[in-house]
Amino acid sequence: MTPAEYFELVPKSVDMNIRSELYSTNEFTFAVAVILSAQATDKKVNEVTPALFAAAPTPAAMIALGEDGLKSHIKVLSFFNNKAKSIMGLAARLMDEDGATDAGYKFPDKYHNRDALMKLPGVGQKTANVIMNVLWGAPNIGVDTHVFRNAHRYGWVGANANTPEKVETALLSIIPARYHSIVNHVMVLHGRYVCKALRPACANCPVCGICNAPDKTVI
Numbered sequence: 001m002t003p004a005e006y007f008e009l010v011p012k013s014v015d016m017n018i019r020s021e022l023y024s025t026n027e028f029t030f031a032v033a034v035i036l037s038a039q040a041t042d043k044k045v046n047e048v049t050p051a052l053f054a055a056a057p058t059p060a061a062m063i064a065l066g067e068d069g070l071k072s073h074i075k076v077l078s079f080f081n082n083k084a085k086s087i088m089g090l091a092a093r094l095m096d097e098d099g100a101t102d103a104g105y106k107f108p109d110k111y112h113n114r115d116a117l118m119k120l121p122g123v124g125q126k127t128a129n130v131i132m133n134v135l136w137g138a139p140n141i142g143v144d145t146h147v148f149r150n151a152h153r154y155g156w157v158g159a160n161a162n163t164p165e166k167v168e169t170a171l172l173s174i175i176p177a178r179y180h181s182i183v184n185h186v187m188v189l190h191g192r193y194v195c196k197a198l199r200p201a202c203a204n205c206p207v208c209g210i211c212n213a214p215d216k217t218v219i
């Protein structure tokens with residue numbers, strides 16, 4: 001199954017109207033949600049973020065809430081201490097730069113590129129890619145567990161692609177450019193609900209007829 005065949009068929013089976021299943025209220029809270037989603041499911045993150053973002057919808061409000069207040073909201077998530085530090089660092093930097101009190105917070109234009117985003121506290125390559133892709137439709141591929149697993153499962157990347165960064169580079173070179181902006185969204189939703197890590201639901205999969213994954217469950 002080539003990437004072109006996959007991206008021709010699978011997007012028709014996923015909801016392309018939503019760009020992320022993470023709950024957010026503006027660009028700042030989306031970045032916070034992405035930071036919180038490291039090693040945690042979107043579902044788990046979404047259990048804590050509505051109350052958190054009601055209390056702290058902007059960088060300034062996050063600073064006012066304080067690190068302990070933030071921790072009290074996110075303590076059910078893995079690595080919450082480190083995540084709290086990252087988020088407070090991010091909020092402080094953004095507040096220093098423009099006050100950041102607008103409930104409809106948008107990142108300043110200078111952050112609309114990956115290198116600039118990655119200079120912000122708590123924002124690594126995957127987080128920057130997801131922000132760029134979801135908020136601004138940029139052709140960056142956030143390689144999460146689903147993208148990483150299934151890129152290998154379909155044989156699109158080799159064993160030497162053993163980091164998210166290497167998988168992203170490999171995928172960008174083999175997936176037609178017209179699909180780059182939807183790769184993360186499509187592979188995450190298809191990987192989460194159909195082409196799952198254990199017992200993929202092949203009978204319900206739109207590419208079942210052309211898939212040659214070794215652990216396909218339908219012959």
Ligand code: SF4
Nearest residue numbers: 195200202205208211
């Ligand atoms: S047929 Fe099965 S293994 Fe292949 S892409 Fe679909 S769910 Fe995944």
